[in-house]
Amino acid sequence: LKTIADNYVIGYDIDLETLQYAKAHGIIDEAKTDFTAAVCQVDYLILAAPISKSIELLAALDEIQLSQKLIVSDVSSVKQSMITAANQLQNTDISFVGGHPMAGSHKKGVQAAKAHLFENAIYVLTPTKHSKECDVQSLKKLLEPTRSKFLILDAKEHDEMTGVISHFPHLIASSLVHQAKHWEQTHAYLPSLAAGGFRDITRIASSNPILWQDIFYHNRKKMSLFLEEWITEMKHVKNLVEENNKQEMITYLETAKRYRDGLGTKDKGAIPSYYDLYVDIQDQTGALAHVTKLLADNNISINNIQILEIREGIMGALRLSFATEKLQKISAHTLNESGYETTIEK
Numbered sequence: 001l002k003t004i005a006d007n008y009v010i011g012y013d014i015d016l017e018t019l020q021y022a023k024a025h026g027i028i029d030e031a032k033t034d035f036t037a038a039v040c041q042v043d044y045l046i047l048a049a050p051i052s053k054s055i056e057l058l059a060a061l062d063e064i065q066l067s068q069k070l071i072v073s074d075v076s077s078v079k080q081s082m083i084t085a086a087n088q089l090q091n092t093d094i095s096f097v098g099g100h101p102m103a104g105s106h107k108k109g110v111q112a113a114k115a116h117l118f119e120n121a122i123y124v125l126t127p128t129k130h131s132k133e134c135d136v137q138s139l140k141k142l143l144e145p146t147r148s149k150f151l152i153l154d155a156k157e158h159d160e161m162t163g164v165i166s167h168f169p170h171l172i173a174s175s176l177v178h179q180a181k182h183w184e185q186t187h188a189y190l191p192s193l194a195a196g197g198f199r200d201i202t203r204i205a206s207s208n209p210i211l212w213q214d215i216f217y218h219n220r221k222k223m224s225l226f227l228e229e230w231i232t233e234m235k236h237v238k239n240l241v242e243e244n245n246k247q248e249m250i251t252y253l254e255t256a257k258r259y260r261d262g263l264g265t266k267d268k269g270a271i272p273s274y275y276d277l278y279v280d281i282q283d284q285t286g287a288l289a290h291v292t293k294l295l296a297d298n299n300i301s302i303n304n305i306q307i308l309e310i311r312e313g314i315m316g317a318l319r320l321s322f323a324t325e326k327l328q329k330i331s332a333h334t335l336n337e338s339g340y341e342t343t344i345e346k
């Protein structure tokens with residue numbers, strides 16, 4: 001988080017290698033292996049461990065004799081249990097304002113950190129009933145250089161919304177992978193048929209299991225409710241398939257398509273994580289290298305690259321992902337000038 005600072009950033013982590021990496025890569029100015037020593041020196045504390053660990057750290061913080069006022073926030077994906085823990089704090093010098101940047105990836109560890117990760121993403125803030133307005137403003141000011149968009153929410157509504165749009169889809173992604181794994185016993189070649197669609201819908205199943213178990217646990221009431229709803233929904237879909245009611249099925253798919261197409265692509269929320277650009281390339285030796293070189297020559301860094309479809313003699317599509325909308329636009333312009341056809345998905 002060096003970007004949120006001209007501030008001096010002290011990092012604390014139980015994992016020594018993480019601290020060493022963060023220091024070596026300029027993510028933090030100083031590494032501390034002792035929580036008390038770290039918190040006694042700071043004006044702001046951001047807890048970014050798995051939720052259960054952040055709750056433990058908050059409780060440990062309350063036992064420490066602080067000689068300064070401290071604004072504490074977190075980045076936990078579930079807010080209600082964090083706020084409940086914050087409401088039990090005894091030290092009145094600690095002011096807690098919950099936080100949740102709605103951006104990230106399926107990768108774990110400090111190595112997955114990116115300076116632009118939160119740009120244009122929604123950053124939810126969940127004040128407690130004790131939070132002072134000036135502390136909320138102060139935290140916002142600290143986080144402003146992340147260029148995210150702040151949204152104040154009540155913890156309960158946050159957990160319901162993220163439950164629907166982020167947590168529950170993880171369970172479904174994992175269940176689809178389980179289904180494929182099961183059917184591989186019948187068809188050994190099944191994995192090699194996994195096309196873009198399966199990869200897109202199951203990417204998040206590659207996330208950190210320890211972290212996600214903790215998220216599901218902290219949002220368990222909502223997860224249980226959504227599972228009930230999903231089972232009812234799937235029974236309805238099963239009927240549609242079995243009864244072969246053509247018009248009803250088209251309407252079902254059309255309604256979903258219209259809603260999905262309308263989800264903002266500019267606001268970088270949970271969907272999409274990056275700004276994508278589709279480029280048509282010929283299936284020729286060096287085609288990929290030519291595209292990447294053109295962008296590299298213009299100092300444009302690509303966050304992700306995926307070949308969607310290349311078959312002999314047929315135009316293939318590349319999906320290039322960028323960290324910002326600006327990079328996406330500049331790349332389109334650069335490639336268009338060299339004769340490439342590009343598409344930005346609306």
Ligand SMILES: NC(=O)C1=CN([C@@H]2O[C@H](COP(=O)(O)OP(=O)(O)OC[C@H]3O[C@@H](n4cnc5c(N)ncnc54)[C@H](O)[C@@H]3O)[C@@H](O)[C@H]2O)C=CC1
Nearest residue numbers: 013014015048049050051053075076077103104105108109
């Ligand atoms: N992964 C994602 O895309 C997003 C994650 N979050 C939230 O961020 C938090 C962290 O998630 P990630 O960064 O993905 O996990 P991570 O596993 O990549 O990083 C967690 C870090 O916490 C450290 N840690 C674990 N226990 C600790 C303890 N007791 N004391 C000090 N450090 C400890 C680990 O060594 C590790 O460096 C979670 O609360 C998660 O809900 C929020 C938004 C996005």
Ligand SMILES: O=C(O)C(=O)Cc1ccc(O)cc1
Nearest residue numbers: 077102103104105106270273
């Ligand atoms: O990999 C992805 O696209 C994510 O879903 C990232 C993510 C993970 C956890 C969060 O609380 C918010 C965002």
